[in-house]
Every structure is written in structure tokens, then in C-alpha cells.
Amino acid sequence: xxxxxxxxxxxxxxxxxxxxxxxxxxxxxxxxxxxxxxxxxxxxxxxxxxxxxxxxxxxxxxxxxxxxxxxxxxxxxxxxxxxxxxxxxxxxxxxxxxxxxxxxxxxxxxxxxxxxxxxxxxxxxxxxxxxxxxxxxxxxxxxxxxxxxxxxxxxxxxxxxxxxxxxxxxxxxxxxxxxxxxxxxxxxxxxxxxxxxxxxxxxxxxxxxxxxxxxxxxxxxxxxxxxxxxxxxxxxxxxxxxxxxxxxxxxxxxxxxxxxxxxxxxx
Numbered sequence: 001x002x003x004x005x006x007x008x009x010x011x012x013x014x015x016x017x018x019x020x021x022x023x024x025x026x027x028x029x030x031x032x033x034x035x036x037x038x039x040x041x042x043x044x045x046x047x048x049x050x051x052x053x054x055x056x057x058x059x060x061x062x063x064x065x066x067x068x069x070x071x072x073x074x075x076x077x078x079x080x081x082x083x084x085x086x087x088x089x090x091x092x093x094x095x096x097x098x099x100x101x102x103x104x105x106x107x108x109x110x111x112x113x114x115x116x117x118x119x120x121x122x123x124x125x126x127x128x129x130x131x132x133x134x135x136x137x138x139x140x141x142x143x144x145x146x147x148x149x150x151x152x153x154x155x156x157x158x159x160x161x162x163x164x165x166x167x168x169x170x171x172x173x174x175x176x177x178x179x180x181x182x183x184x185x186x187x188x189x190x191x192x193x194x195x196x197x198x199x200x201x202x203x204x205x206x207x208x209x210x211x212x213x214x215x216x217x218x219x220x221x222x223x224x225x226x227x228x229x230x231x232x233x234x235x236x237x238x239x240x241x242x243x244x245x246x247x248x249x250x251x252x253x254x255x256x257x258x259x260x261x262x263x264x265x266x267x
Contacts, residue, residue, distance in 0.1 A: 008028050
């Protein structure tokens, strides 16, 4: 029987209390369930009296900090030990890279596809899933490292909260494609839409908008194009489409490789 392992790389590195509370409470313990070996690369995170990573830490076989060197080290070890590996990335991302830690929480660096290819030996990567923006830009790297399947958002990932529904479906036997497709809900999207309206209000000077235009950034308006392009990047706006359609397009999960793999797929 082939052995399976999970590696969870968790590094948002935010200083904001609100951002940390949202990001550090993601139930990553679901990504450490049902494997022969589990590796959790994550800073121990306390907010006040709350230890937010405790449940995940208890499930991890190996616990370490999310540095580039540790990611390469443990992927190489799992490969050498013959594990079929699922890789989960909880991090911010940009084209061809995602955030990592230099060793102390909040002291950040990044990991590029070129760096991964130079430091990680090809292994049995069953699937790669992540919250990192522009995750699709790393699909060629994951394929070179042996991934049967990988996924990532096309541009900015406006819906990073899709993890829970994805992992529950994946753990229940859904294909990678099915789990990804069913991971988004209307409630999640509505919450993001409201956030964007308030964000537009907060950045009026940056995108030269008027207060009454903020709610229209989800519509098919000039304000939507100006706000999304100037505050999130021009590639995130689709000409001729509404703001809502544009962020859906940017956030779309693009799957590379074999979309039919399941958690039972081993080789």
C-alpha cells in the first residue's frame, strides 16, 4: 500500500489584528486528516489568550516554521520516503510566487517557482491547492515537480474562504475538480462583495471616485473599471463585464493536470 502525506504551508504574516484573526482561524486541521504522515509549517499564533493553531498542531506529525528552506526540506524528505503528497498553501501570492517567513512571524520573504524548481526534487505530488493569489502562474512549476493535479486562482483570489468546503469534499472522496467546483457559495461571495464596496469607500482618493459611486463598483460601470484596475490590478477587470463578473473571472480556480484525481489516488 502506498503511503500518503499532507504538507500544510501556512504563512500570511499579517500584523493587523483583524486580518490575523480571519486568516489564522482557517480550520487547517481538516488538511491534516486521513494521512499516514502530516507536516505543518506554521508559526504558533496567539491572539490575546487564544492559541489559534492548537488544533492543527495536535494533528501534525511534524511541526516547523514556514520558511522556504523548510518547505524544500520536508517536500524532499517526503519524496525520499516514498509518500504520495497533498500540498496545501495558505498564503498571499503574486505572479510566480507566494509569501514565506524568514523565521520570525511578520518578517516576510517569498518563494518563487524558479526557486522551487532549483531546490525541490520531483516527488509524488497528488495535488496542490492554495489560497495564494495568481496561483495558476505556478502550475508549470508544480507539474515539473511531479504534481498530478494543481489549482490556483487566475489572478487575485477574492474568495480565499473556499477552503473548508473544498477540503470536506476532498476528504469525502470527491474528485479534485468536483471539490474545487463546489467550494464557493453565494454567502461567501456576498460577504466579499460587501467588503469591496467598503474598500472602495476607503480608497476613494486612490481611484478618484465619489462616495455615491462606491456601491456601483460591482456593476457594469466606469467606476467598477477604475476601482478594480487601480486598486487591484488592471488584469482583474474584464472589459465589457461588470465588477462582479470581473472578480469572479479573476478568482476562478484553474485546474492543471488530472482533474479526476481523488484522495484515494495512489501510485
